[in-house]
Amino acid sequence: MTITLRQLEIFEKVAVCGQVTQASIQLLLTQSAVSMALAELERLAGAPLFERSGRRLFLNDRGRQLLPEAREVLSRVRRMEQFLEDSIxxxxxxxxxxxxxxxxxxxxxxxxxxxxxxxxxxxxxxxxxxxxxxxxxxxxxxxxxxxxxxxxxxxxxxxxxxxRDELVLIVGKGHPWASLGRATPDMLRDAAWIMREKGSGTREIFETAMERGGVNYAVALELGHTEAVKKAVEAGLGVGCLSRMAVQRELDQGWLFEVANPVDLQRTxxxxxxxxxxxxxxxxxxxxxxxxxxxx
Missing domain, CATH: 3.40.190.10 (Periplasmic binding protein-like II)
Incomplete structure (x- = not known):
């Protein structure tokens, strides 16, 4: 059995793209070359590595086992190539x-x-x-x-x-806090919070700071992108907490308003x-x- 690096590269790209056409575009190869390389790899493997549904390809159990091994080999080769290139x-x-x-x-x-x-x-x-x-x-x-x-x-x-970076509390211009300019711990506790998803660094720093400050809170809406949080807050759906560098333009334009608060939201x-x-x-x-x- 002789598996080539090119076959592994094609296998990994098809696994990510889920189809031969897109993989061939990204690899700058013809579709027939990609299909032939996959067929040869599966022949060497002694069984299919993909389940096929129309033009879509999904890794089967053997393919899923092979993928991390292929990535490790390709990663090592890229590091060797990088090392050789660095010699200049x-x-x-x-x-x-x-x-x-x-x-x-x-x-x-x-x-x-x-x-x-x-x-x-x-x-x-x-x-x-x-x-x-x-x-x-x-x-x-x-x-x-x-x-x-x-x-x-x-x-x-x-x-x-x-x-260093700083998180800031933000509200829309129609929110009651916009005219007050600051919030007490009780106000933070009762707010309808619009937050990033779990796993977000912003969300984690916010949660840690609120816990350290002894402030309980409830998340009313969880969104997977900073821009979505900004738009929801701007629409008056609740209070947000984001990096200053992410909201400075909206603060300058008066679309969002910063609210001072007793919680330390500095981060590194x-x-x-x-x-x-x-x-x-x-x-x-x-x-x-x-x-x-x-x-x-």
């Missing part, structure tokens, strides 16, 4: 950077653009998710490094303090990497850019 001493190649939602949407895009300008041969790829998803991606090797806005969950990772943004992992020239250059932007 200039940051080149792809760096997959994960960022939790607030960082990924409001802070990192400009920095990724600046990095690409400084190093034309480098290609930083940005992946956005909640804080827990980013940590898991770094641990599994799907991400080269991550930036999160919550508390560290996985002790297997190294966490480096990066920047973190860079997370794998412990004892090889730091390529490319990663070192990106970390240097991040460290130059520190505001601790």
């Amino acid at each position: 001493g200039t940051p080149v190649g792809s760096l997959i950077v994960g960022a939790s939602t607030t960082i990924g949407n409001y802070l990192l895009p400009a920095m990724v653009g600046e990095f690409s300008r400084l190093y034309p041969g480098a290609k930083p790829l940005l992946r956005v998710g909640n804080a827990l998803q980013i940590e898991q991606g770094v641990e599994s090797g799907e991400l080269d490094l991550g930036l999160i806005e919550g508390l560290q969950h996985l002790p297997s990772l190294m966490a480096i303090p990066w920047r 943004l973190l860079i997370v990497t794998r412990k004892n992992d090889y730091r390529s020239t490319l990663m070192q250059a990106f970390l240097a850019l991040l460290e130059g932007d520190q505001e601790l």
Whole structure:
């Protein structure tokens, strides 16, 4: 049995895309080449790895067992390629950077653009998710490094303090708190809270701060994206708590109003990497850019 790296790469891409057509586009191959590689891999495996429903392909039990092994092999090969590319001493190649939602949407895009300008041969790829998803991606090797806005969950990772950030309470202009400008602990307890989902760094910092302040509260609406929270608060559905950098534009425009409160909502943004992992020239250059932007 001789399985090639190309077959594993095609297998992994089809598993993610769920169809040959999309996988072939992303791999810059013909559909027939992708189909032939899958057929040969399944022949070598002695049985199918996918269940087929029309044009859709779903991993079966054997395929699900193979996928993490294939990803590990591909990850190791990419690290070897990166190491060889680094021998020329200039940051080149792809760096997959994960960022939790607030960082990924409001802070990192400009920095990724600046990095690409400084190093034309480098290609930083940005992946956005909640804080827990980013940590898991770094641990599994799907991400080269991550930036999160919550508390560290996985002790297997190294966490480096990066920047300070502040969460603010926000209400819409028609909310009674908008004219008051501040809220008491009793008001916080009785509020209809509109929050990010569990696993969000913003949600976790809010929960920790409220618990530390001895304030009970009830979540009226849970939404999976910062923009959705802002729109719901702006529509008068309740009170939100988000990063200042995510709501500064709306505060400046008078679409949302900041409410002073007795709870400490300061937090530290973190860079997370794998412990004892090889730091390529490319990663070192990106970390240097991040460290130059520190505001601790």
